[in-house]
Amino acid sequence: xxxxxxxxxxxxxxxxxxxxxxxxxxxxxxxxxxxxxxxxxxxxxxxxxxxxxxxxxxxxxxxxxxxxxxxxxxxxxxxxxxxxxxxxxxxxxxxxxxxxxxxxxxxxxxxxxxxxxxxxxxxxxxxxxxxxxxxxxxxxxxxxxxxxxxxxxxxxxxxxxxxxxxxxxxxxxxxxxxxxxxxxxxxxxxxxxxxxxxxxxxxxxxxxxxxxxxxxxxxxxxxx
Amino acid sequence: xxxxxxxxxxxxxxxxxxxxxxxxxxxxxxxxxxxxxxxxxxxxxxxxxxxxxxxxxxxxxxxxxxxxxxxxxxxxxxxxxxxxxxxxxxxxxxxxxxxxxxxxxxxxxxxxxx
Numbered sequence: 169x170x171x172x173x174x175x176x177x178x179x180x181x182x183x184x185x186x187x188x189x190x191x192x193x194x195x196x197x198x199x200x201x202x203x204x205x206x207x208x209x210x211x212x213x214x215x216x217x218x219x220x221x222x223x224x225x226x227x228x229x230x231x232x233x234x235x236x237x238x239x240x241x242x243x244x245x246x247x248x249x250x251x252x253x254x255x256x257x258x259x260x261x262x263x264x265x266x267x268x269x270x271x272x273x274x275x276x277x278x279x280x281x282x283x284x285x286x287x288x289x290x291x292x293x294x295x296x297x298x299x300x301x302x303x304x305x306x307x308x309x310x311x312x313x314x315x316x317x318x319x320x321x322x323x324x325x326x327x328x329x330x331x332x333x334x335x336x337x338x339x340x341x342x343x344x345x346x347x348x349x350x351x352x353x354x355x356x357x358x359x360x361x362x363x364x365x366x367x368x369x370x371x372x373x374x375x376x377x378x379x380x381x382x383x384x385x386x387x388x389x390x391x392x
Numbered sequence: 393x394x395x396x397x398x399x400x401x402x403x404x405x406x407x408x409x410x411x412x413x414x415x416x417x418x419x420x421x422x423x424x425x426x427x428x429x430x431x432x433x434x435x436x437x438x439x440x441x442x443x444x445x446x447x448x449x450x451x452x453x454x455x456x457x458x459x460x461x462x463x464x465x466x467x468x469x470x471x472x473x474x475x476x477x478x479x480x481x482x483x484x485x486x487x488x489x490x491x492x493x494x495x496x497x498x499x500x501x502x503x504x505x506x
Contacts, residue, residue: 204492205492205493222429222430223426223429223430225429226422226425226426226429227422229461230416230418230422230459233415233416233459233460233461234414234415234416236415237460238460238461238490238492238493239460239461240460240461240493240496241461241462241464241465241468242425242461242465243425243429243465243468243469244461244464244465244468244496244500248500271495271496271499272495272496273492273493273494273495273496351426355422370415370455370460371415372415372454
């Protein structure tokens with residue numbers, strides 16, 4: 169029995185050690201290229217929810233600015249993408265990006281693939297599943313890639329006991345979930361997933377965060 | 393009671409620390425621009441403009457600077473609303489604050505003035 173406990177503790181330690189990876193090791197190209205300017209590409213929507221594309225787009229700008237990057241105005245770039253037939257980012261996901269460097273002056277382009285965009289009124293959950301891919305416009309290489317499946321808990325516990333209390337909580341949860349915009353899950357997903365992204369020029373830890381812990385390339389979490 | 397008071401003070405201190413970790417103050421601009429994207433009415437546009445004004449004039453973030461793109465977006469909307477000189481002033485302010493934006497903003501100014 170004692171051996172099993174030791175074995176369990178050891179495997180736990182090994183697992184936690186194996187997961188510890190620094191930003192410098194996980195995203196070396198971010199530090200090599202040090203992109204300053206980022207163009208946010210229109211999201212690639214793999215869900216049935218047509219509106220997800222336009223709405224999710226608006227969630228990307230502020231978190232990237234907060235990471236210390238110069239991010240082009242989403243409203244202005246979206247207008248330009250629509251007028252220059254660049255609205256379908258699928259065409260550029262693996263293609264040449266030099267035109268974004270020439271036209272915008274962008275060092276990198278942020279692609280996002282929306283894989284899940286759901287609302288569960290009874291369970292009280294909003295879900296956003298998104299993959300984030302930052303590619304260099306200079307070399308075409310992937311500088312940063314991470315995917316997240318983030319659930320936002322919108323459940324309400326009214327505190328009442330018994331069956332009646334449970335029914336009230338259920339109804340309150342359903343109403344709260346139904347009236348909470350799904351874009352909230354998109355926002356939380358972006359902030360959560362990009363939290364381990366190396367900081368840009370305007371960040372307080374620019375070029376000093378190589379030793380910070382990076383998260384796993386796929387992250388799943390439930391947030392409030 | 394005293395413990396509760398100390399806990400409340402500590403919590404509010406922590407909360408203020410979190411605010412100070414932000415490079416910029418965004419006010420309600422994210423919600424306002426989202427509402428404008430969703431429903432481009434005069435009302436949502438006015439609200440977005442109001443929030444941009446707050447972001448431009450009352451920065452309390454770590455950088456004490458207007459976030460990237462905000463001067464440009466505000467100027468762009470002003471120009472489209474017919475306030476051309478004022479709009480150009482804000483577009484130029486973007487280049488001044490962020491020289492890396494010059495290529496894009498100069499192109500936009502050229503397109504607007506065509």
